[in-house]
Amino acid sequence: MSNLKWRLALIGVLVLASVWALYPRNVKVRQRRADGTFFDTTSYRVPLRKGLDLQGGMHLALEVDDSKGVVANKAEAIDRALKVVRTRIEGLGVSETVIQKAGNDRILVDIPGIDDRERAIKIAQDQAFLEFQITDKTGAFEKALPRLDGIAREKGFGGQVASAAGATTPSASAPLGGLLTTGTDTAKGAATAKSDTTKKNSVQAEKADTATLGAGGPISKLILGGQMPGQFLFERANYDALKLFFESPAATAALPPGKVVRFGSDSTVIGNKTYRSLYLVDERPIITGEYLTDAKPNQSPIEGTIVEFTLNNEGGRRFQRETAKHVRDYMAIVLDKVVMGAPPVINSAIGTRGQITMGGKDLQAAQDLALVLKAGALPVPLRVAEVRNIGPSLGRDSINKALTAGAIAIVLVVVIMLGYYRFSGLLAVGALALYVLYTLAVLAGFDAVLTLPGLAGFVLSIGIAVDANVLIFERIREELDRGKTVRTAIDEGFRHAMSAIIDSNVSTILTAMVLYQFGTGPVKGFAVTLIAGIVASMFTSIFVVRTFFLLWLNRSRGAQTLSI
Amino acid sequence: MLRILHGTKYDFIKPWRIAIGVTVAFIALGMVFLGVHHGLNRSIEFTGGTLVQAEFAKKPDVGELRSTIDAAGFQGAEIQQFGSDTSYTIRAAGHATAGVGKVENTATQIQAALEQKYGKSNVHIARTEIVGPRVGDELSRNAIIAIVISLGVTLLYLAFRFEWRFGVAAVIATAHDLLSTLAFLAIMRLEVSLTVVAALLTVIGYSLNDTIIIFDRVRENLKKARPEPLYDVLNRSINETLPRSILTHVTVAAATLSLLLFAGEVIRPFSWIMLFGIVTGTFSSIYIAGPVLLWIERRWPRTQGKEGPRPGTSKSAPARPTSPRTPVGAR
Numbered sequence: 104m105s106n107l108k109w110r111l112a113l114i115g116v117l118v119l120a121s122v123w124a125l126y127p128r129n130v131k132v133r134q135r136r137a138d139g140t141f142f143d144t145t146s147y148r149v150p151l152r153k154g155l156d157l158q159g160g161m162h163l164a165l166e167v168d169d170s171k172g173v174v175a176n177k178a179e180a181i182d183r184a185l186k187v188v189r190t191r192i193e194g195l196g197v198s199e200t201v202i203q204k205a206g207n208d209r210i211l212v213d214i215p216g217i218d219d220r221e222r223a224i225k226i227a228q229d230q231a232f233l234e235f236q237i238t239d240k241t242g243a244f245e246k247a248l249p250r251l252d253g254i255a256r257e258k259g260f261g262g263q264v265a266s267a268a269g270a271t272t273p274s275a276s277a278p279l280g281g282l283l284t285t286g287t288d289t290a291k292g293a294a295t296a297k298s299d300t301t302k303k304n305s306v307q308a309e310k311a312d313t314a315t316l317g318a319g320g321p322i323s324k325l326i327l328g329g330q331m332p333g334q335f336l337f338e339r340a341n342y343d344a345l346k347l348f349f350e351s352p353a354a355t356a357a358l359p360p361g362k363v364v365r366f367g368s369d370s371t372v373i374g375n376k377t378y379r380s381l382y383l384v385d386e387r388p389i390i391t392g393e394y395l396t397d398a399k400p401n402q403s404p405i406e407g408t409i410v411e412f413t414l415n416n417e418g419g420r421r422f423q424r425e426t427a428k429h430v431r432d433y434m435a436i437v438l439d440k441v442v443m444g445a446p447p448v449i450n451s452a453i454g455t456r457g458q459i460t461m462g463g464k465d466l467q468a469a470q471d472l473a474l475v476l477k478a479g480a481l482p483v484p485l486r487v488a489e490v491r492n493i494g495p496s497l498g499r500d501s502i503n504k505a506l507t508a509g510a511i512a513i514v515l516v517v518v519i520m521l522g523y524y525r526f527s528g529l530l531a532v533g534a535l536a537l538y539v540l541y542t543l544a545v546l547a548g549f550d551a552v553l554t555l556p557g558l559a560g561f562v563l564s565i566g567i568a569v570d571a572n573v574l575i576f577e578r579i580r581e582e583l584d585r586g587k588t589v590r591t592a593i594d595e596g597f598r599h600a601m602s603a604i605i606d607s608n609v610s611t612i613l614t615a616m617v618l619y620q621f622g623t624g625p626v627k628g629f630a631v632t633l634i635a636g637i638v639a640s641m642f643t644s645i646f647v648v649r650t651f652f653l654l655w656l657n658r659s660r661g662a663q664t665l666s667i
Numbered sequence: 668m669l670r671i672l673h674g675t676k677y678d679f680i681k682p683w684r685i686a687i688g689v690t691v692a693f694i695a696l697g698m699v700f701l702g703v704h705h706g707l708n709r710s711i712e713f714t715g716g717t718l719v720q721a722e723f724a725k726k727p728d729v730g731e732l733r734s735t736i737d738a739a740g741f742q743g744a745e746i747q748q749f750g751s752d753t754s755y756t757i758r759a760a761g762h763a764t765a766g767v768g769k770v771e772n773t774a775t776q777i778q779a780a781l782e783q784k785y786g787k788s789n790v791h792i793a794r795t796e797i798v799g800p801r802v803g804d805e806l807s808r809n810a811i812i813a814i815v816i817s818l819g820v821t822l823l824y825l826a827f828r829f830e831w832r833f834g835v836a837a838v839i840a841t842a843h844d845l846l847s848t849l850a851f852l853a854i855m856r857l858e859v860s861l862t863v864v865a866a867l868l869t870v871i872g873y874s875l876n877d878t879i880i881i882f883d884r885v886r887e888n889l890k891k892a893r894p895e896p897l898y899d900v901l902n903r904s905i906n907e908t909l910p911r912s913i914l915t916h917v918t919v920a921a922a923t924l925s926l927l928l929f930a931g932e933v934i935r936p937f938s939w940i941m942l943f944g945i946v947t948g949t950f951s952s953i954y955i956a957g958p959v960l961l962w963i964e965r966r967w968p969r970t971q972g973k974e975g976p977r978p979g980t981s982k983s984a985p986a987r988p989t990s991p992r993t994p995v996g997a998r
Contacts, residue, residue, distance in 0.1 A: 156933075164799075166799075220774070220795060221775065487799070489796075489799060489802045490795065493793070494791070494793040494794060496722075496791075504929060504934075505930050508929035509925075511925040511929055512921065512922035512925040515918070515921035515922065516922060519914070519917060519918050519921065556861075558930075559937055559938070560865070562922055562925070562926055563919065563922055563923060563941060566921060566922030566923070567919055569915070570915045570918075570919075573914045573918075577911045580670075580910075599887070603879065603880050606879050607875070607883075608876075610825070610875050610879060611875070611876060613821065614868055614872045614875070615868075617817040618813055618865065620813070
């Protein structure tokens with residue numbers, strides 16, 4: 104009797120614990136406003152985590168990109184990259200993100216709720232290596248042009264470019280004059296904080312002598328002088344060809360020592376043509392982003408969207424020293440080898456604060472840039488190995504369908520059990536209800552993620568969960584056939600069925616554990632659900648049903664028949 | 668009480684030659700399908716590439732959809748209806764050599780082409796999956812490792828709990844299920860995704876379950892005093908567990924059917940495999956595990972008498988009788 108009380112108490116405690124684990128509560132979630140910023144809010148819901156395939160979101164796998172050079176210590180690099188990626192993604196402010204390392208060379212990122220694929224990839228993958236490089240003012244590019252033309256001809260590369268650009272070349276010299284006069288408009292304010300008093304006159308004076316390059320070779324034909332020393336313009340259509348050309352080792356070698364070519368981010372419309380720019384800059388940056396302590400997006404009426412940044416004291420001192428040396432030079436702000444905005448002129452030494460103009464980009468782009476700058480540069484380039492993006496509506500649809508299927512499965516199982524085993528079937532159904540409750544509670548307790556295959560596994564496990572009861576009931580029937588009393592038959596039935604139940608369930612758990620170890624994402628979720636389900640089903644079908652039987656035996660003292 | 672197939676005395680083992688013939692034929696047919704289709708229909712998780720699932724406001728013309736995708740430069744793309752007739756998946760061929768940046772562009776380009784053709788408000792991209800080539804290889808390897816290890820672990824567990832003969836028979840039966848399910852996959856041309864691998868492992872677990880239930884009964888019957896040939900013990904055990912087998916299979920099949928019919932397209936391959944797994948699992952527990960156990964018994968007989976494998980915690984391996992009278996030594 105007291106044994107029965109203990110049993111009931113244990114079941115009751117577990118029910119209470121389960122209800123508590125599953126009780127709807129306030130969960131802090133972050134949501135996105137229309138402009139791309141985030142705010143915290145609380146929502147009242149059952150604390151079961153839904154996987155990306157159920158709530159929509161994005162799964163990213165990043166791996167070290169060694170296509171552009173061997174990475175010396177991959178394992179260490181990936182650890183540092185993991186920290187950077189984590190800071191960035193967490194800064195995105197989406198709740199329940201998961202960032203983890205997989206194997207030795209891969210970072211997995213799960214971002215629920217995000218539906219802008221490219222944005223998320225950009226945030227995770229941008230190397231965010233910030234450099235400040237002084238543009239060349241020695242006319243070195245012009246001097247190198249004949250050599251570059253030679254290389255282009257040799258490779259048969261230039262002809263191709265020239266023919267692609269053939270229509271534009273003859274007219275190239277014509278808009279040049281126009282180019283000069285519109286120059287002041289296109290040099291829109293990429294000024295550092297203190298250099299906003301850019302003297303445009305001096306800019307114009309300097310660029311006058313760089314203007315005419317047009318004659319001759321396949322490369323020089325395409326390139327026009329820009330509005331400042333070291334800047335050159337070309338038609339947007341030629342961007343890919345030129346980029347390919349300047350990335351080739353031969354072209355890099357032909358450049359003057361200590362100088363590199365960087366392409367600009369902005370394009371300029373002059374007349375009816377769109378131009379992009381390239382810059383010849385000092386290879387050695389005067390400072391890099393490693394000294395950066397803070398970055399925040401802002402909007403200014405004149406310059407549009409900007410990112411303001413702050414350097415630490417050491418960086419500030421260094422920046423001041425270097426900029427003092429380069430007064431009246433132009434400073435290109437280079438992010439991942441791309442010149443952001445138009446390089447501002449340095450009017451006087453600059454201290455710890457500066458800004459990057461984003462041109463026509465919106466505030467969200469500035470927010471993202473600030474985020475990646477603040478998190479620091481990635482120690483190694485990463486490439487995207489895998490992207491999985493699921494829209495929120497598809498997730499909702501999946502949940503609804505899985506719930507429907509689950510409900511129907513439960514009804515069918517209940518009908519079968521009641522139809523076949525009658526009263527005993529009812530006990531099993533009661534235990535099955537507890538099974539569902541316990542399993543969900545275990546999942547909530549372990550903070551497991553419910554995935555669609557997991558839900559399917561759960562529905563399936565409802566069918567499988569009754570197996571133990573079927574085994575026991577069949578055994579009880581056999582014992583009753585042998586003429587045993589009801590009480591003995593029940594005892595013997597449970598006892599004899601035990602070894603089969605344990606052996607079959609343990610082997611399934613072992614399989615599920617292997618699955619968990621070697622599976623990824625949805626499959627892991629499936630394995631967790633399976634294990635939770637088996638443990639709960641063993642408890643309910645053996646312990647709970649036994650208790651129900653004991654309870655019934657006590658109530659109907661001396662029952663001669665059992666409805667089974 | 669309601670009883671089905673109670674007290675039956677079917678000779679289940681007798682037609683084992685026919686049964687094995689049927690299953691070998693089925694597996695061979697599957698292999699032929701594999702050969703014809705150049706392997707399994709693997710999802711992009713394994714092959715690498717790009718998959719875009721697009722939901723249209725109204726049913727698109729498939730020819731038009733194809734020409735839109737072709738025009739966007741993806742001639743080899745597979746276009747498939749996915750569930751309802753307004754939902755399609757577009758799978759661009761594996762970019763084994765292209766950089767991943769390029770693969771990422773594929774999704775963007777397909778999306779742009781669709782939005783341009785059908786209007787931004789009439790087409791909605793519900794899902795994209797982009798997988799680089801390396802990930803797939805690793806997944807395949809991991810899946811195979813997972814299956815091999817789980818079989819190994821099972822063998823060890825059963826050798827410990829029953830006896831090595833039972834373990835080997837159960838593992839061979841399970842391997843058979845794996846093969847016949849692969850044949851089923853090949854014949855049905857189901858897409859092999861990670862979820863399908865999960866289903867495959869569930870089938871393994873389920874079939875093993877079934878085999879163990881029967882073997883448990885065999886273990887118990889062997890312990891009984893009256894000596895009886897293993898052939899008869901097997902048959903009796905299968906007959907005794909028959910009501911349980913039927914009832915469990917029916918309830919699991921009911922749950923699986925409701926998944927197949929109501930849980931939507933994503934989970935459908937999973938449900939198909941599970942449904943097939945119930946059939947093959949039941950079949951192999953009787954017609955593979957049984958005959959194999961008999962065969963092992965003939966090859967490496969246990970000594971006569973009641974020294975059957977002992978249940979529970981008994982360390983059956985050292986206790987295994989290796990009598991000098993045994994003609995073919997147990998190595």
